[in-house]
Amino acid sequence: MASTDLSEKYDRAAPVWGDKMRLLGYHDAYLGFVASEVSRAPKQSRVLDVGCGSGAFSDAWVAIHGPDQAVTLLDPSREMLARADASLRRRGVTPDLQQCLLEDYRSDVAHSCLLAAHVIEHVPDPVATLREMRSHCTQGGQLWLVVSKPHWCNAIVWLQWRHRSYTRDAVRGFLHESGWALQAEYSFPSGPPSRTSAGYLAKAA
Numbered sequence: 606m607a608s609t610d611l612s613e614k615y616d617r618a619a620p621v622w623g624d625k626m627r628l629l630g631y632h633d634a635y636l637g638f639v640a641s642e643v644s645r646a647p648k649q650s651r652v653l654d655v656g657c658g659s660g661a662f663s664d665a666w667v668a669i670h671g672p673d674q675a676v677t678l679l680d681p682s683r684e685m686l687a688r689a690d691a692s693l694r695r696r697g698v699t700p701d702l703q704q705c706l707l708e709d710y711r712s713d714v715a716h717s718c719l720l721a722a723h724v725i726e727h728v729p730d731p732v733a734t735l736r737e738m739r740s741h742c743t744q745g746g747q748l749w750l751v752v753s754k755p756h757w758c759n760a761i762v763w764l765q766w767r768h769r770s771y772t773r774d775a776v777r778g779f780l781h782e783s784g785w786a787l788q789a790e791y792s793f794p795s796g797p798p799s800r801t802s803a804g805y806l807a808k809a810a
Contacts, residue, residue: 630796635665653716656724660689672697679703715743722751735783742809750805786810
């Protein structure tokens, strides 16, 4: 699917996306990931949320780590960005909004923490995308990555979004090839996230 077509689909889905994410348990799943024992984030971070959608991942991040965060929201969908912006502002954070694709993003400052939930499933070359993420991260900075895994539930999601699913071995390979050192893996404990997704914490090598 072309990136413009995907952005338009997300624009149309944006009005109900946040409520759907909460109803299906993804917001709570991200809270659990960020608050888990595998998470080793500094208290003050410069955060880049790649493909932020309605902001569920960065909202969970701020809920756990507090509002003293410099957060950049990156997404090609204007409607999704608007909702992510509103979500973080309710938590006392004024994010930097970047309406663009990752490959078009430019910044003079590197980020210490990157968030990316269900991003690499939509790109033709996951290694190139992860390598691009690495270029925006400080040396030793960290990536919180959530990726769709093979499960029949994802066949239902595929009908609408035409995304891909990857085994843990495949994701480990992608991270290694793109300059990330895998530190920990996270299994979502319940609900749809436990069946559709897996979490990974990696460090910029």
